[in-house]
Amino acid sequence: MRRCSRFQDDIGALIHQNRLVYGEDQTEAAHTSPRKAPDLSTYCPSHEAVLFHNIEELRAAYNTPCPLCRRVFKCIDRGDWASLKTFKAVRTVLMLEKTKGKPTLKAMLDTDPPIKSIRMTAKNPVKSTRKLNCLGEYLKGLEHQDPLVVTLQECARLENDSTGSAASLEMARFWLEECLVGHPNCARDNLGWLPTRVIDIGDADGKDPPRLLETADLPSSKSESSNTLVFVALSHCWGSKQIITTTTSTLADRKRGIDFRDLSKTFQDAVVTTHRLGLRYLWIDSLCIIQDSVDDWMKESVQMCTIYERALFTIMAAHASGGDKGCFVTRDGLAGLPLTLRFNAPDKSEAWDACFQLPDHGQGLMPKFNPVLFTRAWVLQEQFNSRAKLIFFGEQVHWECVTMSGSEQRPLDGKKIWDVIGGSMTLVADNCDDSVNDAYHGLEWYELVKNYTRRGITKSSDRLIAIDGIAQSVQTRTSDRYIAGLWAQGLPLGFMWYIPWTLAKSGPWHALEKEAKTYLSSRHEQVFAPSWYAPSQTCRPFSNLASGPGPRPRSP
Structure with a gap:
C-alpha cells in the first residue's frame, strides 16, 4: 500500500475510534455508503507519518498521479534542491494538526543534520529540525456527494496540464x-x-x-x-x-x-x-x-x-x-487542486471525504x-x-x-x-444596499474614474464612449442622473480633482524623473470632452474631497 493511502487510513481509524461522526452514538454507523464528513474543525485527530524516506523518493513524486504526493513535491523551492543534497538524510513527513483552530495538512522535511529553521507554534517560535510547508487548510461542511467534491474528484482523474485542460x-x-x-x-x-x-x-x-x-x-x-x-x-x-x-x-x-x-x-x-x-x-x-x-x-x-x-x-x-x-x-494543474482525501474506517464500513485547499497566501x-x-x-x-x-x-x-x-x-x-x-465594484450589483450612504457611493464612483483614467486606450476619441457605458449601468441601478460625466447628486465633487505634476519627495531630478513621468497626465490633442471632465485625460486625477454624495441605489 502506498504510504499516502496508509496515512489516510490511519486518520480514518482515529476518526472511527473517537466516534467523530456521531459522537458516542454509533447506531447509524453500520451503513456501508460514505457518510457525512465529520467536522474536523471540531474533532481533529493529530497524526504524522513518513511519506518519503529519502530525496530519490521525493523526486519521484513529480511523476506520480497522486495529487497529495505532487503537492508535497511542489512545496520544495527550486533553490532548495541543491542544499538538500548536502544532508546525510532527508525524510518527508506528512502531518495533520490544528493550526489556529483550523485542521491543516502539512509537509515537513526532517533532516540530518538538523535544518536551522524556525517553526511557528501557537505562542512562540521555537528551534526545529524541520522545514514546514502548508499543503492545505480544511474546507468545512462538504459531504461525499457535494457537487464540489464530485467535481474535484473528477478533475483529479482528468488531464490537467494547462488552463485549457x-x-x-x-x-x-x-x-x-x-x-x-x-x-x-x-x-x-x-x-x-x-x-x-x-x-x-x-x-x-x-x-x-x-x-x-x-x-x-x-x-x-x-x-x-x-x-x-x-x-x-x-x-x-x-x-x-x-x-x-x-x-x-x-x-x-x-x-x-x-x-x-x-x-x-x-x-x-x-x-x-x-x-x-x-x-x-x-x-x-x-x-x-x-x-x-x-x-x-x-x-x-x-x-x-x-x-x-x-x-x-x-x-x-x-x-x-x-x-x-x-x-x-x-x-x-494536479498539484494545485484542492485535495480531496478519503478516510476509511478499519473495517471499511464507513468512509468520509475531507477537502483541503491552499491558504489564501x-x-x-x-x-x-x-x-x-x-x-x-x-x-x-x-x-x-x-x-x-x-x-x-x-x-x-x-x-x-x-x-x-x-x-x-x-x-x-x-x-x-x-x-x-x-478598487470596489459594489455599484454593479442589482441589489446594492440603499442603506449605504451617498458619500460612500460617490467616493466609489470617483475611485472608479481614477482607475479608468490611468488606463490606456488606442483611440483617445473612444475614451468618452467607454466611460459612458459604465455610467449607463450605474444609472440603471441607482436613483441618480448622469449629466455629461457628472452625477446630479454630487455635482460639486465632480469638479474637485487635479492632476499631480510633482512628487512630494526631495532629491536629484534624475533619481525621480522616471517615477514623476508616470504621474504626469496626457492631455490629448483632439478635444473630445470638456477639460473639467476627468476621463478626458490619461492620468491619475486625485479628488481633494474625500467624500460626498454620489449615485444612490434605486429604491425598490
Whole structure:
C-alpha cells in the first residue's frame, strides 16, 4: 500500500475510534455508503507519518498521479534542491494538526543534520529540525456527494496540464452551474437576446467551421427560444500584431465560414472554451463589429454595455497582451487542486471525504502583477458590466460573479482580482444596499474614474464612449442622473480633482524623473470632452474631497 493511502487510513481509524461522526452514538454507523464528513474543525485527530524516506523518493513524486504526493513535491523551492543534497538524510513527513483552530495538512522535511529553521507554534517560535510547508487548510461542511467534491474528484482523474485542460473546464462548468442554479442574486432574467452579430461555433460534433451570424437571420422558431439564445462574450487585448477582423469587404466571407487556423490564439482558445461548456454563440468585438464602417461602429459600440451585461458570462484573457498569446497556459494543474482525501474506517464500513485547499497566501493563487488586460480603458466597462467572468490569469482559472469568486485552488472563496489590483465594484450589483450612504457611493464612483483614467486606450476619441457605458449601468441601478460625466447628486465633487505634476519627495531630478513621468497626465490633442471632465485625460486625477454624495441605489 502506498504510504499516502496508509496515512489516510490511519486518520480514518482515529476518526472511527473517537466516534467523530456521531459522537458516542454509533447506531447509524453500520451503513456501508460514505457518510457525512465529520467536522474536523471540531474533532481533529493529530497524526504524522513518513511519506518519503529519502530525496530519490521525493523526486519521484513529480511523476506520480497522486495529487497529495505532487503537492508535497511542489512545496520544495527550486533553490532548495541543491542544499538538500548536502544532508546525510532527508525524510518527508506528512502531518495533520490544528493550526489556529483550523485542521491543516502539512509537509515537513526532517533532516540530518538538523535544518536551522524556525517553526511557528501557537505562542512562540521555537528551534526545529524541520522545514514546514502548508499543503492545505480544511474546507468545512462538504459531504461525499457535494457537487464540489464530485467535481474535484473528477478533475483529479482528468488531464490537467494547462488552463485549457479538461480538468480546468470541468471546474468552469461547476462554477457556471452553481451560478445559474444556486445564486439568486445572479439570476439571469434577460436571456433570449443576442447582439446584432455573433460567432456561431457550430454544433457539438465540431464538423462545421465557425461563422459570423447575423442574428436577424435566425429562424423565428429558434429566435423565440430563450434556452438557445445565450451567448458568451470575449474580453481581450488586440495587441500590436494584426488580428483577424470583419470589414465591409470580408463580411460575406465571414458569414460563409472562418477557418479555425485564421483565428488568433486567443480567439481559438475562446472558441474551445465555449464549445466545451456546451454553448454555441460567441461575441468577439473585432469580428462582430464591421471595423471600417463608422456607422456600424457607432451603432454597436453604444451597445457594448448591454452586450457584456446580457452575456451568460465573459471570457477574459487577462494575461494576454495580444491575440498571439492565448488564454491557455501550460502548468501542473494536479498539484494545485484542492485535495480531496478519503478516510476509511478499519473495517471499511464507513468512509468520509475531507477537502483541503491552499491558504489564501498559497503559491500561485494570484500572480504578483496587474493583468495586462486590466490596464486597458475599454476593458473596465467589460469588467464592470459582465454579470459573470471566467478569467484566464497566469497558471490559474478564476471565476467571478455577483455572488462569489473562486479559483482552481480555492473554488468557493478566492479573492476577486478587482480587489487585489485595487478598487470596489459594489455599484454593479442589482441589489446594492440603499442603506449605504451617498458619500460612500460617490467616493466609489470617483475611485472608479481614477482607475479608468490611468488606463490606456488606442483611440483617445473612444475614451468618452467607454466611460459612458459604465455610467449607463450605474444609472440603471441607482436613483441618480448622469449629466455629461457628472452625477446630479454630487455635482460639486465632480469638479474637485487635479492632476499631480510633482512628487512630494526631495532629491536629484534624475533619481525621480522616471517615477514623476508616470504621474504626469496626457492631455490629448483632439478635444473630445470638456477639460473639467476627468476621463478626458490619461492620468491619475486625485479628488481633494474625500467624500460626498454620489449615485444612490434605486429604491425598490
